[in-house]
Structure formats: structure tokens, C-alpha cells
Amino acid sequence: MEVTVKQDLNAGFYINLGSEMKPDLNIDQKLHLITRNLQEVLGEDKIKEILSKRDLKIYWGTATTGKPHVAYFVPLVKIADFLKADCEVTILFADLHAYLDNLKAPWELLAHRATYYAFLIKEMLKSINVPVEKLKFIKGTDYQLSKEYTLDVYKMLSLVSEHDAKKAGSEVVKQVEHPLLSGLVYPLLQALDEHYLGVDAQFGGVDQRKIFTFAEKYLPSLGYAKNSHLMNPMVPGLTGTKMSSSEEESKIDILDTPQAIKSKIKKAFCEPGNIENNGILSFLDFVIFPLSSDGTFTVQRSAKNGGDITYSDFQSVRNDFENQLLHPADLKAAFQNRLIDMLKPIRKAFESPELKKLMQLAYGNATDVDELKFQISNGFTIIDQSKPDSENNDIIPSKLDLRVGQIVSVENHPESENHLYVTKVDLGEPETRTIISGLAESFSKEELIHKKVIVLCNLKPAKLKGIQSFGMILCATDQDKKKELLEAPTFCEAGHKIVFEDYELNQPDAELKPKKRIWEKIQVDLKTDDQYYVNWKGHMMLTPGGTKIMTSQLKNATIS
Structure with missing residues (x-):
């Protein structure tokens, strides 16, 4: 992505999407960056109080279940905001949560899926010029199996009612006719993560709200601090509902081929003049425009249909579409071209035989693949364990x-x-x-x-x-x-x-x-x-x- 300097008129200072050089920000400017474009913030006064003393510590967690899709760019764009505001950001690969959520990730695949997420999300961050060296990455099972954490889980079990646990996970944990106990434990672990990761705030989608308020209620019962919570709006999928890993037609996977992307966008819900539950418009608002190198979005049209038009802000696109001055077919064509270009460097990184093998280990039949060890680092080192130590540099x-x-x-x-x-x-x-x-x-x-x-x-x-x-x-x-x-x-x-x-x-x-x-x-x-x-x-x-x-x-x- 070409890097340019943009002026954020709302914040009143300049932001450079790729450079390390930026002016010192005051408390109000940092608070604006942290909270802008969020749907809801719980504990904003506490955030401001912390900013008056030091930088804010935030974590975002993602359960390593299905393959990440393009809606993952929405929180990653927000993480870029947090880093611009000098926040200390931790990304949690919640592998244990993935298992607890009705076995969405089988136990024997947990490590492979967490590794796949780590590789893919780091490549996504790099593709939008987010400096991964400023982020801390951690896997849930690295600390969630410790004696101290396990003891706190038991303490929570003695405090939380079945009603409260079920209510907390109702928007996040898969709901089935005969739920497993693991789904009730899920919110307890997510609440405890805030304490064990040593953060001031947890960031997630607004669908996490019930878990966030659950954490605010129960963490003080264990003598732990009540933290703030930052909530992104939910971006509709291609079918007009939530973009979900479990609903194939609603999402575009990060590694989908250009042909698959075109096919899915062609069938996407994009009714003329209807701006409600429009996944394409929402993605333009929360990802395409914030990441645009020059702040523009161009729609190519025939002269018969009015010729090419370049938009400098999302509101203009929204207004033209609502007033039917912008046809769905033209919007879809421009959107798919921009998205394909955006995903190209990530797809290229995953052309290596090793990463293809990783994907097969995580989501295919692992028994058909030679076992690999993946070292998660900025360099993405992959070690073939079928070779002796002297051949594969297994000394780490x-x-x-x-x-x-x-x-x-x-x-x-x-x-x-x-x-x-x-x-x-x-x-x-x-x-x-x-x-x-x-x-x-x-x-x-x-x-x-x-x-x-x-x-x-x-x-x-x-x-x-x-x-x-x-x-x-x-x-x-x-x-x-x-x-x-x-x-x-x-x-x-x-x-x-x-x-x-x-x-x-x-x-x-x-x-x-x-x-x-x-x-x-x-x-x-x-x-x-x-x-x-x-x-x-x-x-x-x-x-x-x-x-x-x-x-x-x-x-x-x-x-x-």
C-alpha cells in the first residue's frame, strides 16, 4: 500500500499510516483515536484518567476456529488506531476458547489453528502497514492452564449462576438445543483474561457486550480491577446478516481466489437504494476508506452510465447509492477490484509449500501431512521436523x-x-x-x-x-x-x-x-x-x- 500523509480533521492533527515519525499527542487526541468509529465505550472516564498518567493497555482476542475472513480487517484497522494513540496492544489467539465453543476446533488441531491464525493475521497487519513489532502476541493455553488461572476458574464457578453464564455467552457461543457445560465456562475465561493479560481495557465487537458487562460484574468479586471495554460495530456479511466463518455465503476468506471473490460479490445482497445491512457499504466505511492511500474510492463506469467517478469520502458513496445515482453492479465491480488488490500480498505470502501444508494441518486431514513445527516470529520461520536437528536449525x-x-x-x-x-x-x-x-x-x-x-x-x-x-x-x-x-x-x-x-x-x-x-x-x-x-x-x-x-x-x- 502506498503511504501518504492524511489529515484527520476530527482529531485536529496529522496521522501517517506508515511512518514512525508523528507529533506527541495530548490526552484528548489519544482518546479520540482510541474511541473513534466505535459503537460503544464502557468506562470512558477511567480511560481518560489512565491516559493522564500513562499509556493505555488493551487486548483483542480472537478464537481460533474457522478460517479468518475479510471482516477481520475491521478490528485490525482499529488496532492501528490504538497504536497511533501509543497504546500497548496484546493480541490473544484464544485456542482454548475455540475448543470450549462446542468443539469448533478439535483438541488435536488447536496448536495448528493458533499457528495459522498467527501467520495470517500478522500478514494482514503487515499488508495495512501496522507495525507488528509493536504488538504483543500470546496464545491462550500459554497461561490458561496454569495453577493460578485454573484456581480462579474454580472460584468463578462458585460465584456465577448458570443463568448469568448462559446469558453472557448468548451472542458469542454457538447456541444449541442441548448446550455443553464448556459453553458456560467460555465467558468466565474471557473475563479472567483481562486480569491475566494485565490490561486496562478489552476490545471486541458489540456482540461481546454481554461478556464485557459480565466481566465488570464478576472480576471485582475476585478482588480484580473493573476494566473498560471498547466495542466495534458489527459489519454485515454478504447476505445482509453477520459475517460468520460458519456461513460460507456470508463471507470472503482472506485466501479466497479472485474468481471466488468475484463470484461471492456478484451474489451479495446489494439492493438498489437500500443502505441497511449492506455488507459492501459497511466494508467501504470501516476498512476501504480508512486504509485508502489517498482517501479516495473510484468507480469505473461506461460513459453511457455517467463515466468514472471518484469519491473522496464514504458519505458521498452512501448518498449516491441511497438516491440510486450509483448502481449496485458498478459498486460491486469497484469494490471487488479494490478488495482483490488488497488481498494480493497476503495470498502471495501463502503460496509457499510450507504455509499450504500449515493450512492443511489446521483445516484438512492432519494425518495425511508430514508433521511440521512452525516458529511464530516476524520472519515466519518454518521448521521441518522430519529432518534431524542438524538439518533444520531446531535450536531455538x-x-x-x-x-x-x-x-x-x-x-x-x-x-x-x-x-x-x-x-x-x-x-x-x-x-x-x-x-x-x-x-x-x-x-x-x-x-x-x-x-x-x-x-x-x-x-x-x-x-x-x-x-x-x-x-x-x-x-x-x-x-x-x-x-x-x-x-x-x-x-x-x-x-x-x-x-x-x-x-x-x-x-x-x-x-x-x-x-x-x-x-x-x-x-x-x-x-x-x-x-x-x-x-x-x-x-x-x-x-x-x-x-x-x-x-x-x-x-x-x-x-x-
């Missing part, structure tokens, strides 16, 4: 189970002559872990006690001089052999997961196999840079909230 940092641990006690190892410490570390588990370390040569007990450190948790347990050790406390070491503990920021809690940039969606191995020497191979490239940030091949080590882990004194140091 997300294999490491890294967590924040707080040292609660330090003692000398009775058999080490003061060279080893026996430390007890709180990792958010029912019991503290015992870790044997060589920290005694560099740190006193007083320097270690109560420190929040980074712990490698999935090493195979090893017995050191008669005492079993269950992990490794990481340190930085420079060329002069100076050591510094790898410490977590003070706001982190014991058990918080530490990840690497672009690898947030990958799951660590349950246990690193010593014979494969995975830790040793990863550790070679695990270093601090000249700005003191810890990284693996340029991928920054991050807290759950995206804060970079760094040392205070040692740059260009190794981590071990």
Missing part, C-alpha cells in the same frame, strides 16, 4: 523454560568446601525448588537472599555432591570474568514466564534432553549486547509484559 530459545524465581534461602553445600551454595527458590510452585550453584565464588549469601532472578527450569535434575538440583540460576559473565546475576524487574512475581521476542507463542520443552545438548547449543548465542540487553541472536529476552531483561554493568557478556 523458546525451548528453554525460563521463569522468575525469588531466592528464599542460601546455605553452603556441606560437601563443597564453600564452593557451592544450596539455594531454595520460589518459582510460584507449591514447594520451593532446590538449586545447587557455583555462586559462592562470586556472591555472598546476603547478596543473593530475596533476589528475583531468572531460572532455567527444564534442565534434567542432577545430583551434585549428594544433593539433587532442579534448575539453574542464570548469570552474566564478561571477558574479565566479572559476574552479575540476571535479575528480573521488581514488578515481576515468582513464576512469571520469561520469553524471547518473536518466540512468545512457542512452548518450552518439558525437559531438555542432555544427549541433544540443546541448552549448550542455545547458550552459545545467549549474550548481552552493547546496551546491556539480554538477547539470543538479536531476539530480546522479555518479561510477560514485554519489558526487556538487562544487566546493570556487563555488556557483551555471555549468559550461563
Whole structure:
């Protein structure tokens, strides 16, 4: 998409759709960007109060069920607004929700569908010049299966009535004659996500309103904050009803061929003069015009029908169509051409054999396809697991189970002559872990006690001089052999997961196999840079909230 500078007259300042350069925005300008074109906002006063102190934290979640369709551009355009307003935005691939919603995604396909969504939505964002590096991506099962989250689900179950749970999910969860209990749990999880993702506001369609008000009612019952909610209007599908993955004729899939797009648009509801429930007009309003490089939309017509006409705003298109000055056939032809051009770069990205295989794994017969591993990153690396490690570069940092641990006690190892410490570390588990370390040569007990450190948790347990050790406390070491503990920021809690940039969606191995020497191979490239940030091949080590882990004194140091 060609990038130009446009003036947003309502906001009173300039927005550049592709450049990093933009003026500082005041509170009212940020609030306008956050709330414009929404159908409803719950808690706007709270949003304004937060903006007076810091940037807003927002999350948008999507259940990984059917193949994403073009209506997904509507929330993505709004996410672009959030980023322009300096918001911290998290995109949640709600794989567990997809399973709970009447098994729309079978359990064995959850991982593949979440990966497919991640690849496709990142390509959609890139196609409209949304900087994906400014977004945080997370998969629901990365945290929704934790002990703390599960306990909160049980607490919610003891508070919520069947009536309230059914009502909350009535517009979102598929309604059937004999509903499963999983559909009643769905709204509880969506409410809890707000707390566990650490956000101030949740964004979604207006069809989510009942779940949003459910969250506002029940989260305070658990002692959690009541958050704000931002609601997009619902865009009608091609049949005049909601665009839905389950209704084939109502939607255009992102990867539909040009021929399929033309066929679907030809049959789309577009009655002359009728502007109600018109999916084409709505898509023009919420996607085509906001993303237009020059703010225009051109309809090509024969001279007999008035000749070509270029519209500079949506209202003019709407008025001409309502007054029957614009024929449905001409509108459909112009719309389909613009849409085909818009989807072209995404379709091109999915021409690779690997991504075609991913689509077959997610939506076809997975047993007929060789198993692949997909690393979700800005580079979209795909690893063929049918090849040995030496051939497919299977050494990636997300294999490491890294967590924040707080040292609660330090003692000398009775058999080490003061060279080893026996430390007890709180990792958010029912019991503290015992870790044997060589920290005694560099740190006193007083320097270690109560420190929040980074712990490698999935090493195979090893017995050191008669005492079993269950992990490794990481340190930085420079060329002069100076050591510094790898410490977590003070706001982190014991058990918080530490990840690497672009690898947030990958799951660590349950246990690193010593014979494969995975830790040793990863550790070679695990270093601090000249700005003191810890990284693996340029991928920054991050807290759950995206804060970079760094040392205070040692740059260009190794981590071990």
C-alpha cells in the first residue's frame, strides 16, 4: 500500500499510516483515536484518567476456529488506531476458547489453528502497514492452564449462576438445543483474561457486550480491577446478516481466489437504494476508506452510465447509492477490484509449500501431512521436523523454560568446601525448588537472599555432591570474568514466564534432553549486547509484559 500523509480533521492533527515519525499527542487526541468509529465505550472516564498518567493497555482476542475472513480487517484497522494513540496492544489467539465453543476446533488441531491464525493475521497487519513489532502476541493455553488461572476458574464457578453464564455467552457461543457445560465456562475465561493479560481495557465487537458487562460484574468479586471495554460495530456479511466463518455465503476468506471473490460479490445482497445491512457499504466505511492511500474510492463506469467517478469520502458513496445515482453492479465491480488488490500480498505470502501444508494441518486431514513445527516470529520461520536437528536449525530459545524465581534461602553445600551454595527458590510452585550453584565464588549469601532472578527450569535434575538440583540460576559473565546475576524487574512475581521476542507463542520443552545438548547449543548465542540487553541472536529476552531483561554493568557478556 502506498503511504501518504492524511489529515484527520476530527482529531485536529496529522496521522501517517506508515511512518514512525508523528507529533506527541495530548490526552484528548489519544482518546479520540482510541474511541473513534466505535459503537460503544464502557468506562470512558477511567480511560481518560489512565491516559493522564500513562499509556493505555488493551487486548483483542480472537478464537481460533474457522478460517479468518475479510471482516477481520475491521478490528485490525482499529488496532492501528490504538497504536497511533501509543497504546500497548496484546493480541490473544484464544485456542482454548475455540475448543470450549462446542468443539469448533478439535483438541488435536488447536496448536495448528493458533499457528495459522498467527501467520495470517500478522500478514494482514503487515499488508495495512501496522507495525507488528509493536504488538504483543500470546496464545491462550500459554497461561490458561496454569495453577493460578485454573484456581480462579474454580472460584468463578462458585460465584456465577448458570443463568448469568448462559446469558453472557448468548451472542458469542454457538447456541444449541442441548448446550455443553464448556459453553458456560467460555465467558468466565474471557473475563479472567483481562486480569491475566494485565490490561486496562478489552476490545471486541458489540456482540461481546454481554461478556464485557459480565466481566465488570464478576472480576471485582475476585478482588480484580473493573476494566473498560471498547466495542466495534458489527459489519454485515454478504447476505445482509453477520459475517460468520460458519456461513460460507456470508463471507470472503482472506485466501479466497479472485474468481471466488468475484463470484461471492456478484451474489451479495446489494439492493438498489437500500443502505441497511449492506455488507459492501459497511466494508467501504470501516476498512476501504480508512486504509485508502489517498482517501479516495473510484468507480469505473461506461460513459453511457455517467463515466468514472471518484469519491473522496464514504458519505458521498452512501448518498449516491441511497438516491440510486450509483448502481449496485458498478459498486460491486469497484469494490471487488479494490478488495482483490488488497488481498494480493497476503495470498502471495501463502503460496509457499510450507504455509499450504500449515493450512492443511489446521483445516484438512492432519494425518495425511508430514508433521511440521512452525516458529511464530516476524520472519515466519518454518521448521521441518522430519529432518534431524542438524538439518533444520531446531535450536531455538523458546525451548528453554525460563521463569522468575525469588531466592528464599542460601546455605553452603556441606560437601563443597564453600564452593557451592544450596539455594531454595520460589518459582510460584507449591514447594520451593532446590538449586545447587557455583555462586559462592562470586556472591555472598546476603547478596543473593530475596533476589528475583531468572531460572532455567527444564534442565534434567542432577545430583551434585549428594544433593539433587532442579534448575539453574542464570548469570552474566564478561571477558574479565566479572559476574552479575540476571535479575528480573521488581514488578515481576515468582513464576512469571520469561520469553524471547518473536518466540512468545512457542512452548518450552518439558525437559531438555542432555544427549541433544540443546541448552549448550542455545547458550552459545545467549549474550548481552552493547546496551546491556539480554538477547539470543538479536531476539530480546522479555518479561510477560514485554519489558526487556538487562544487566546493570556487563555488556557483551555471555549468559550461563
